[in-house]
Amino acid sequence: MLSSSKINSMGLNKKRSNVWYHYSIILNNIAKCNICYDKISFSGGSTGNLLRHLKTKHPTVLLQRNIQENVSNSDIIDDSQPSKSTNHTPTGQQSFSVATTYPPMFKTQNKHQTSIANFIQKPIPMSKSKIIDQQLVKMIVKEYHPFSIVEDVEFQKLIKMLCPSYIIPSRKTVTQSLMPQLFEVTVESVKDTLKNVAAVCLTTDGWTSRNNQSFISITAHFIDPQDETLISSVLLGCNDFDEKHTGDNLAFFLSNIINEWNLSNKLTVVITDNAANIKAAIRKCNWRWLPCFAHSINLTVQTSLKCIELTITKVKNIVQYFKKNCPTRWNSTYEMINRIVEIKEPIIATLAVLGVQS
Structure with missing residues (x-):
C-alpha cells in the first residue's frame, strides 16, 4: 500500500470530480467507497467505475454538491454598506459615457469581472473538505442542531469568512450522504474497540414517548483496553419497538442486537429493572441477570x-x-x-x- 506522502506527490488528493467526496484513495488505481467500503478500480484516472458503483449501489447519494456562486469577501463580511458605483453624476445632469478603445490584449469586461480574491484564494483540497464535512455533521448531531442550519444565510456567511473555498453541503447531502457515511465509520470504530474487549456488561431499558411510541435502548459497558482503569460505555442501539413487550419478543430483539455486535461470547451480565417481561427475556437468552440497584431502592422505598x-x-x-x-x-x-x-x-x-x- 502506498504511503500518504507518495499518494500526495502523485497528485491524487487533488481530484476535482464530485465523485471524490464519496471515495478515499488507497492505491494508485484503487479507491475505497466511504459508504460500503468496497474497493473500486479507477485505472487511467477515469471515474466511470466509481460513478457506476454509486448509481447502482447507492442511488440516493447526491453526486453534485450545492455549489454556490463566488462572492467577494466584501459582500460576505459587510452587507449593511450601500452599493457603490463609479458612475455618479450631479442631480439633474445628463450622464455621458466615453468609449475607450483598448488593444485586444488589454480588453476587459465590465460585467461579471473576476475578483482578485479568486486569484489569491486557492481551491480547498478534497481531503480538507472531507474533514470539514465530518466536523459539520458532528456539530449537528452532538449539539442537536437542525439539518436546515446549512441553509441559514448567516451560517453560510460565517463559513465563507472562515474558509471561502469550502462549499457548504446541502441539507439533502447531509442527511442522505454525509451522515450515513459518518454513522458507518462510527459503527466500524466501535466494533474495532469491542474486538479487543474481554468482557462486556449490558444495561437495557424501555419507555414510551409522548406520542405513544415505544423505544428500547441497549448500552454496553466495558473496561477500556487502552486504559484498564477506565470504564467506557457505548450505546449499541436505541430502536423503536412496535411489537408486544412479551418475554419472547424481547428475547428475540436482544439476541439480534448481541449477534449484530458479536458480543455473545463476551457477555457477562445484563442489568435491567425488575419487570417480569424483561426478566423472562434474559432467562430465555440464557444470560446472567442482575437487578438495577436504583430500581431496587425505589421498590423498597415505595413499600x-x-x-x-x-x-x-x-x-x-x-x-x-x-x-x-x-x-x-x-x-x-x-x-x-x-x-x-x-x-x-x-x-x-x-x-x-x-x-x-x-
Missing part, C-alpha cells in the same frame, strides 16, 4: 411509604396543582415532601385563608 400514604396523598394534591409528581421515582417523592416541609408555614396560612381543612 416503606405505604405507612404514610394518606399524608403523601394530601401533599401530592397540593403539589400537583402546580407540577405533576412522578410516583415511580422515590427521589421525586422525597423532593416533594422536603419542599413541603420548607414552605410549611406559608401553606398553612394559605389553607386557613381559603378555609380548607388540612
Whole structure:
C-alpha cells in the first residue's frame, strides 16, 4: 500500500470530480467507497467505475454538491454598506459615457469581472473538505442542531469568512450522504474497540414517548483496553419497538442486537429493572441477570411509604396543582415532601385563608 506522502506527490488528493467526496484513495488505481467500503478500480484516472458503483449501489447519494456562486469577501463580511458605483453624476445632469478603445490584449469586461480574491484564494483540497464535512455533521448531531442550519444565510456567511473555498453541503447531502457515511465509520470504530474487549456488561431499558411510541435502548459497558482503569460505555442501539413487550419478543430483539455486535461470547451480565417481561427475556437468552440497584431502592422505598400514604396523598394534591409528581421515582417523592416541609408555614396560612381543612 502506498504511503500518504507518495499518494500526495502523485497528485491524487487533488481530484476535482464530485465523485471524490464519496471515495478515499488507497492505491494508485484503487479507491475505497466511504459508504460500503468496497474497493473500486479507477485505472487511467477515469471515474466511470466509481460513478457506476454509486448509481447502482447507492442511488440516493447526491453526486453534485450545492455549489454556490463566488462572492467577494466584501459582500460576505459587510452587507449593511450601500452599493457603490463609479458612475455618479450631479442631480439633474445628463450622464455621458466615453468609449475607450483598448488593444485586444488589454480588453476587459465590465460585467461579471473576476475578483482578485479568486486569484489569491486557492481551491480547498478534497481531503480538507472531507474533514470539514465530518466536523459539520458532528456539530449537528452532538449539539442537536437542525439539518436546515446549512441553509441559514448567516451560517453560510460565517463559513465563507472562515474558509471561502469550502462549499457548504446541502441539507439533502447531509442527511442522505454525509451522515450515513459518518454513522458507518462510527459503527466500524466501535466494533474495532469491542474486538479487543474481554468482557462486556449490558444495561437495557424501555419507555414510551409522548406520542405513544415505544423505544428500547441497549448500552454496553466495558473496561477500556487502552486504559484498564477506565470504564467506557457505548450505546449499541436505541430502536423503536412496535411489537408486544412479551418475554419472547424481547428475547428475540436482544439476541439480534448481541449477534449484530458479536458480543455473545463476551457477555457477562445484563442489568435491567425488575419487570417480569424483561426478566423472562434474559432467562430465555440464557444470560446472567442482575437487578438495577436504583430500581431496587425505589421498590423498597415505595413499600416503606405505604405507612404514610394518606399524608403523601394530601401533599401530592397540593403539589400537583402546580407540577405533576412522578410516583415511580422515590427521589421525586422525597423532593416533594422536603419542599413541603420548607414552605410549611406559608401553606398553612394559605389553607386557613381559603378555609380548607388540612
